[in-house]
Amino acid sequence: MSAVMPEPTWVALGPIDSIPRLGARVLRRDGGDIAIFRTTDDQVFALLNRCPHKGGPLSEGIVYGRTVACPLHNWCLDLATGQAKAPDEGCAPSFPVRVEDGHVLVSLTPGAD
Amino acid sequence: MQKEKLVLIGNGMAGMRTIEELLRLEPALYDITVFGAEPHPNYNRILLSPVLSGEKTIDEIMLNTRAWYDEHGITLHTGDPVTDIDRKRRIVKSRSGRELPYDRLLLATGSYPFMVPVPGVDLPGVMGYRDIADVDAMIAAARAHQQAVVIGGGLLGLEAAYGLQQQGMDVTVVHLLDTLMERQLDKPAAALLQASLESRGLRFLMQAQTAAIEGTDRVERVRFKDGSAVPADLVVMAVGIRPNIALAQAAGLYCERGIVVDDTMLTYDPRIYAIGECVQHRGQCYGLVAPLFEQAKVCANHLARLGYGRYQGSVTSTKLKVTGIDLFSAGNYQGGEGCEEILFQDPGAGVYKKLVIRDNKLDGAVLYGDTIDGAWFFQLMRQGTDISGLRENLLFGQAHLGDAGHGGQTQAAAMSDDMQVCDCNGVCKGEIVRAITSKGLFTLDDVKLHTKAAASCGSCTGLVEQLLASTLGSDYSAPEAKPLCKCTDYTHDQVRAAIREQHLTSIGAVLQALDWREPDGCHVCRPALNYYLLSAWPNETRDDGQSRFINERAHANIQKDGTYSVIPRIFGGETSPQQLRAIADAADKYQVRTVKITGGQRIDLLGLTKEQLPHIWKDLTDAGFVSGHAYGKALRTVKTCVGSEWCRFGVQNSTKMGIELEELTWGSWTPHKFKMAVSGCPRNCAEATIKDFGVVAIESGWELHVGGNGGVKVRATDVLCRVETPEQVKEYCGAFMQVYREEARYLERTAPWVERVGIAYVKKRVVEDEVGRKALYKRFLESQKLAQVDPWKERATGAEAHEFTSLRQVNA
Numbered sequence A: 001m002s003a004v005m006p007e008p009t010w011v012a013l014g015p016i017d018s019i020p021r022l023g024a025r026v027l028r029r030d031g032g033d034i035a036i037f038r039t040t041d042d043q044v045f046a047l048l049n050r051c052p053h054k055g056g057p058l059s060e061g062i063v064y065g066r067t068v069a070c071p072l073h074n075w076c077l078d079l080a081t082g083q084a085k086a087p088d089e090g091c092a093p094s095f096p097v098r099v100e101d102g103h104v105l106v107s108l109t110p111g112a113d
Numbered sequence B: 001m002q003k004e005k006l007v008l009i010g011n012g013m014a015g016m017r018t019i020e021e022l023l024r025l026e027p028a029l030y031d032i033t034v035f036g037a038e039p040h041p042n043y044n045r046i047l048l049s050p051v052l053s054g055e056k057t058i059d060e061i062m063l064n065t066r067a068w069y070d071e072h073g074i075t076l077h078t079g080d081p082v083t084d085i086d087r088k089r090r091i092v093k094s095r096s097g098r099e100l101p102y103d104r105l106l107l108a109t110g111s112y113p114f115m116v117p118v119p120g121v122d123l124p125g126v127m128g129y130r131d132i133a134d135v136d137a138m139i140a141a142a143r144a145h146q147q148a149v150v151i152g153g154g155l156l157g158l159e160a161a162y163g164l165q166q167q168g169m170d171v172t173v174v175h176l177l178d179t180l181m182e183r184q185l186d187k188p189a190a191a192l193l194q195a196s197l198e199s200r201g202l203r204f205l206m207q208a209q210t211a212a213i214e215g216t217d218r219v220e221r222v223r224f225k226d227g228s229a230v231p232a233d234l235v236v237m238a239v240g241i242r243p244n245i246a247l248a249q250a251a252g253l254y255c256e257r258g259i260v261v262d263d264t265m266l267t268y269d270p271r272i273y274a275i276g277e278c279v280q281h282r283g284q285c286y287g288l289v290a291p292l293f294e295q296a297k298v299c300a301n302h303l304a305r306l307g308y309g310r311y312q313g314s315v316t317s318t319k320l321k322v323t324g325i326d327l328f329s330a331g332n333y334q335g336g337e338g339c340e341e342i343l344f345q346d347p348g349a350g351v352y353k354k355l356v357i358r359d360n361k362l363d364g365a366v367l368y369g370d371t372i373d374g375a376w377f378f379q380l381m382r383q384g385t386d387i388s389g390l391r392e393n394l395l396f397g398q399a400h401l402g403d404a405g406h407g408g409q410t411q412a413a414a415m416s417d418d419m420q421v422c423d424c425n426g427v428c429k430g431e432i433v434r435a436i437t438s439k440g441l442f443t444l445d446d447v448k449l450h451t452k453a454a455a456s457c458g459s460c461t462g463l464v465e466q467l468l469a470s471t472l473g474s475d476y477s478a479p480e481a482k483p484l485c486k487c488t489d490y491t492h493d494q495v496r497a498a499i500r501e502q503h504l505t506s507i508g509a510v511l512q513a514l515d516w517r518e519p520d521g522c523h524v525c526r527p528a529l530n531y532y533l534l535s536a537w538p539n540e541t542r543d544d545g546q547s548r549f550i551n552e553r554a555h556a557n558i559q560k561d562g563t564y565s566v567i568p569r570i571f572g573g574e575t576s577p578q579q580l581r582a583i584a585d586a587a588d589k590y591q592v593r594t595v596k597i598t599g600g601q602r603i604d605l606l607g608l609t610k611e612q613l614p615h616i617w618k619d620l621t622d623a624g625f626v627s628g629h630a631y632g633k634a635l636r637t638v639k640t641c642v643g644s645e646w647c648r649f650g651v652q653n654s655t656k657m658g659i660e661l662e663e664l665t666w667g668s669w670t671p672h673k674f675k676m677a678v679s680g681c682p683r684n685c686a687e688a689t690i691k692d693f694g695v696v697a698i699e700s701g702w703e704l705h706v707g708g709n710g711g712v713k714v715r716a717t718d719v720l721c722r723v724e725t726p727e728q729v730k731e732y733c734g735a736f737m738q739v740y741r742e743e744a745r746y747l748e749r750t751a752p753w754v755e756r757v758g759i760a761y762v763k764k765r766v767v768e769d770e771v772g773r774k775a776l777y778k779r780f781l782e783s784q785k786l787a788q789v790d791p792w793k794e795r796a797t798g799a800e801a802h803e804f805t806s807l808r809q810v811n812a
């Protein structure tokens, strides 16, 4: 049996404007909610909505630049990689995102692009 | 609604000070237009003498630049005097043909130099001394000519003479009487002054009456009654000033020597205020800035529709701004019947001091050569202090009072906090020291900017420098001022000042104006900025949800598992079966996992998902609840005890008082959370003495407490004062909250804030300064109008729906 790379499944999330700038919305999912972030310059990122520290909902954090500060204990994570900023260590899985004609699509396969 | 139009005629010191005071109270009440006859924006007239003597430049004496007018939305017409006021149609007309309607008019036309009506007074080369044009003309004359005559040996004449001499002219001062500055100095002091000026090369002709000014194309000499004459290429008349009332008179406004005003600075026309040297108040016209600035405060108060300021006249003091000469005079310096004098004279050292005492109070003072105690004497005079106990040592100044142990301390260190340092701007030592410590100031210019001390005539500069030295340590080293966050080097206070001064009304504007290092700021600065903006410009700032911590954005407390808790407001902690039933019903319906009585006498419903929030809020608001703000940097709870309604010890109705306080203050945003309590007697069951604002009932009324904290570091309150009525409790409470809101740093509870600024300062603002307290309270009420909109109800009916719903649900 040969291993087959699963086709990324793109999920349509609607217009980018339904996500506030410097904010986030959530995609509910059995396998764990995904937080979809939007920056000031309309870049969109997706992270598993669980802080690597104690599971805080990242979607509720304050967003600035390409960073989100977790609402529970203020760990700061890079939106693109999910990496916590030093001195904290940890990583939230990230998901590929596309914006087409002002509509946001997220792939549910972590890391792949 | 269209704003009312305020027109200011006279772009000078008194008028513009009034506008500044007004903007501080009510930045957005009026559309303001200013007409100035001079071609310049507003400048510091009293510093013309240092410009004339070459010690300062014109740029250095500007007070409000054109950019300042722009920033504040004020229309400025310079070089365009108003020529006509049509009071019936309420229109002013200017020389260039502008016609402008007004709702309120402010006259501040100042005064003009009186020119002695002798033959030849209109010859070229004969002038008064009043404005920048005069100074320019004098400096030009000094370049082309040699001989100057100044007529008038008063304050202005001597400053003109000194300046002209510094510009290289030979100067003769002509004076009608036999002593100089006879309105400020007694004979011995005047003689010392004259000797000192003569030794610097000025010539004096005393008791000389000018008969004519002679010349063909230009002045050539001044001739006197006795027939003698002195050569002159320039004649400066400085014999007195006359209020500028022609415009007011032509408009039919009642004038005597000046435009007559009442204690609110209102003229006989209820639409027209007047201020400054052009007015006559209780028979008195003033020619110094200190009283005019006091008038400006009062006038601004009425223009802002506060309606309680009152001007009751001023005691004035004088200092001469001639470099190297220290001279101070105040009040009844001549003495006379019923007065005693204390004298000190040391001609060798050039020192002369005279104190005039009447009924055991200081009535006047003249100091020459050593004026360092002038501020203290002036304070004793104005306060009417009984000096019988100080007499022995009074003349030797404050430093010599009490034990002699003050040794090496400077004069400034010995001053009490409430002593006035800058008489022009009415700034006390306490204010300066506080500004230095709290705003992290370390230069004279900083202090001028933040407090206005030493920013007018400058004669208190030395004292301010001493204060800098004694506050910061003698090396003036910069204090450790912590930046607001990593994105900037500015401190909280600097940022706050910039928001006010530059009228910044959005986070974006702040980040740009202050060169933030991160384009979006960060999670530390954005919530602080959002608060500062809302507190500075409640009417103009849009609350930025994305810059609020999740609790404040979602109006509930996030818990460790990402669920939320909901605490409805129960005013004063007094509830009812219906309320309890409604809470119980909601708890059942939404399967609330834990129901808990909180430490603040409220009921907490824990374990709700974010999606459930608007629904449970709907049920709760339908039952009459509003948000309890248990999640906010905001008014939290007002705890109460049962009080006199039930308790056998209670002396006042503490529950009702608590409910009223909570009704007054709920919804207000504060730098950090704000908690209150009201106890019905000093047994204090509501624990009022560890609250931000605590009220303890006493037989005669209420004792008010501030700055308590029960959290990480327990701090018992300081007593603020005692008051009698519930109305007063509310006024003091609102005023206290407002100073805290306006001045404390974000995330600074009242306890550390009170420790930082000192309870004396808080008392001064909230207790001692009645006018200030009322203004604070008014601002508090004003911002409450916008704040008391229940965020739960808004969201229950659809506001911010995106916050409480997910984008999508998938099975993956």
Ligand code: SRM
Pocket (backbone or CB within 6 Å): B557, B558, B559, B565, B567, B596, B597, B598, B599, B600, B601, B602, B603, B604, B630, B636, B637, B673, B675, B690, B691, B708, B709, B710, B711, B712, B713, B749
């Ligand atoms: C619910 C409650 C405990 C309870 O079940 O009784 C509570 C719960 C929390 N307190 Fe408290 N405090 C509660 C009364 C108090 C009190 C007692 C009081 O208010 O009379 C104090 C001491 C009094 C004081 O503040 O001076 C108190 C001192 C603190 C502090 C320390 C504050 C300080 O200045 O040192 C914090 C931490 C903070 O604010 O940074 C805090 C923070 C919290 C937070 C907000 C922690 C957080 O950020 O999640 C907790 C939120 C729980 C929630 O989601 O509801 N809580 N907390 C009480 C709510 C009162 C209310 O009805 O609104």
Ligand SMILES: Cc1cc2nc3c(=O)[nH]c(=O)nc-3n(C[C@H](O)[C@H](O)[C@H](O)COP(=O)(O)OP(=O)(O)OC[C@H]3O[C@@H](n4cnc5c(N)ncnc54)[C@H](O)[C@@H]3O)c2cc1C
Pocket (backbone or CB within 6 Å): B009, B010, B011, B012, B013, B014, B015, B035, B036, B037, B038, B045, B046, B047, B048, B049, B080, B081, B082, B083, B108, B109, B110, B111, B129, B130, B131, B156, B159, B244, B247, B275, B276, B277, B278, B286, B287, B288, B289, B290, B292, B319, B321, B424, B457
């Ligand atoms: C050289 C000098 C030194 C001084 N030194 C001191 C000192 O050391 N300490 C002190 O306390 N005081 C001092 N004073 C006095 C002080 O400057 C005045 O008391 C103060 O400026 C008066 O303020 P004001 O607003 O009433 O008048 P001003 O500052 O004169 O302002 C009035 C303005 O109104 C303008 N104006 C007049 N009519 C019209 C019109 N129809 N339309 C438009 N504009 C009009 C005038 O051009 C003027 O600019 C000094 C004054 C001078 C001239």
Ligand code: SF4
Pocket (backbone or CB within 6 Å): B641, B642, B643, B644, B647, B648, B649, B650, B651, B654, B679, B680, B681, B682, B683, B684, B685, B686
């Ligand atoms: S504070 Fe005084 S009045 Fe109130 S309950 Fe306690 S004992 Fe009674």
Ligand code: FES
Pocket (backbone or CB within 6 Å): A051, A052, A053, A054, A055, A056, A070, A071, A072, A073, A074, A075
């Ligand atoms: S759970 Fe995110 S910082 Fe603690």
